[in-house]
Amino acid sequence: MSRLPVVAIVGRPNVGKSTLFNRLVGKKLALVDDRPGVTRDRREGDASLLGLDFRIIDTAGYEDEDPDTLPGRMRRQTQAAVDGADVALFLIDSRAGIVPLDEEIARWLRGADTPIVLVANKVEGRSGEQGVLESLALGFGDPVQMSAEHGEGVADLFEALRPFIEREDDAFEEEEEDESPDAPLKLAIVGRPNAGKSTLINRMLGEDRMITGPEAGITRDSIAVDWEWLGSPMGPRKVRLIDTAGMRKRAKVQDKLEKLSVADALHAVDFAEVVVLLLDATLGLESQDLRIADRVLEEGRALVIALNKWDVSEEPSKTFNGVKAALEEGLAQVKGVPLLTVSAATGKGIDQLIAAAFETRDAWSHRVGTGELNRWFERAVEANPPPAPGGKRIKLRYITQAKTRPPGFILFGTRVDQLPMSYQRYLINGIRRELGFGAVPVRMTLRAPKNPFDS
Template identity: 70%
Template sequence: MLPQVIIIGRPNVGKSTLFNRLIGKKLALVDDQPGVTRDRRFGDAELLGLKFQIVDTAGWEDEEAETLPGRMRKQTEASLESADVALFVVDARAGLTPLDEEIGQWLRASPVPVILLVNKAEGRAGEGGVLEAYSLGLGDPIPFSAEHGIGMSDLFESLLPYLDPLQPEEPEFEEEMDDESRLLQPLKLAIVGRPNAGKSTLINRILGEDRLLTGPEAGITRDSITVNWEWTDPATGNVREVHLIDTAGMRKRANVVEKLERMAVADAKLAIDFAEVVVLLLDATRGLEHQDLTIASKVLEEGRALIIAINKWDVAEGASGLFNGIRAALDEGLAQVRGVPLLAVSARTGKGLDELVAAGFAIREAWSKRVPTAALNRWFDDALSANPPPAPGGKRIKLRYITQAKTRPPGFVVFGTRLDLLPESYKRYLINGMRKNLGFESVPIRMNLRSAKNPFAKD
């Protein structure tokens, strides 16, 4: 486990910019508008060889506990408990505020070591803020610029005494993983859907704690948040690792007009790319809508394994008819992958959550499956015998053999002649046969056609 460093400060002092600087990529959403970050975000950072986990937190605001800013502050307070070091960020150009002093007083009472960063300190405009920061009583402040990378060496020197003894041992070498080894790795499971479908509530229920910010307000989640978790399979008792990924709600593109929401939706799409299995969460009180099919199609186009889960099942009306209606609509609307797993769950009661995670592991196995070439071509020959390819215009299409080029998602290459004349319907026939006979049910399959290059090959 890497030592953990948490970033704390009031809104708009540059915490997320610092987070992005330390992990080396723009992972957290950044905007001039205060309060962009709402949930804790974790990232692996390395500073001059010093490795640690960095935690971005919501801006600290002095509001009532039941309000959205108050619930955000509670998340930040909870995150300090597991930290090895806290980075307290203040704004050099704005100077100290009463809220900075309140945060400083809270941090002084904590046993966690605190490093004071005075951000936006580049140029003469920030000199006064650096001098003023001494009054917080947290030691020598570090003049810093998260945007320009100024002060990184000073930050390294301040972190070194705390983090150097906690550095993990490096393996002598790393072997490249084969398909079987990947199945032993943590399952990357993303939860997507429209706003207010209950994605964050579902993850909190799975974890058994209020890890993610929830509430009646639509669009609370902005950043895609990854939470590492261990799941005990009730059928076998085996403990399996899961990386749960919460995402922002995805509305119709025409309804997304604010810059922050556009950024959040783009971040959710990146989370789909990162995931292995994607759970599309529906709201049982609203049924299946066109936007749900749009999201599902996007997941399949990206080659990810897909599960559909109907949330709020405990308050669903006409449950049997609702389930069958959604099943029929999915089979019609997602013709490219029929039979996508459909489960009924409840984030409030916990119904179906173990079945949901188990389905994620099962569909990942199909998504990662590789069929031996000999077995694949035996099936291929049988499929051609049962239904030979057509001969459009009297020109015979010759399909010679097939090979599996990749997994995750499974991809195949068919070799033959005159393949430009092969109709899409016959290609679908082959793909459907693979699903039925080779264990690729309900996962996206890629098939490419490649003509033989041998000039002496007979037609």
């Protein structure tokens, strides 16, 4: 598919960048809050504006801080986004008027090679008129006047962007859901705060794409980045990496913004095919890790578990065996979830992790033929017949696979509403073990014949 033009949104904190981003992509993908500095990493999405299609980047608020501080690292991300964009939208808050930081950003942008479109946001009502007039002094001409929150001024923004991003109608093809083995792997990285999720993604990409640091909870939005894995024996393979906010115990999540971040991380799991639960090897497995794993499996996603910071673990063998035993006990519904060791700091183990993720997706997408499935089914029922509650026999007739991603099966028979969960687990475990589904979530639906006299 041809590359979409890229538009970056820049400005000081709390001028409405994430609100504009959400409006252009048509979804509430970026977190929005009254506090400044909510967005910390670059967030990207496909946008459409009155027929113009482009890639939009929501950046962190530009702050004049030391490069080694968290705001300073956020500023570097903003600069990288502008450098890679075809055009940048410079947002100001027309109600607040022009402040010194706006002037500082304007000086920086005037020296950039990227074309700039000035946007005066929050113009609803008369309170924004003075800010619009003041913005002329920034040196970018008349601003586009709009209200990102209420959708006013969209047509003017279209006219301002069109010269920079307009393409022929047939230049871009609609990206469709691709379930082929060559389709990009949608891989979400989840875990508790400070487990090293952003550091791991940066190591994969070979650049400081995600902001990292010793402060827990730096990542707030779920950020998706396209990447090509070069370590596959099959040649380069495409991966869509999704970095998420750290998930703490619910009782500890009191802040409204953190609640939004955790909800956003859980929402990201819904869009993933495979989820990597990243653990801190220096801390081992905690109950919160098991809760996250349970949530991933409940959503029907394939799960891989990785022990990070393996290079600084004091007793690596003891830690690995302890975590493995705890997983076998804590994730009894799915045995044999892949457990690997990695070091986000050095890159060791990353190729093995991505290889395991692709293998797990293959199992998650696997379909078995009806003949092979029912031959296995007959053997399983013969080896362990279903019980006869109340002396009445449960007759299991046949089984079929109804879907993949995750695998779903329909079991037909009489009195199946009385089939114990233990027997259903026996069948599901057999399907996983003997039919190539591995440690992925498997769903089973019981269905009785329509004829009530059928026995």
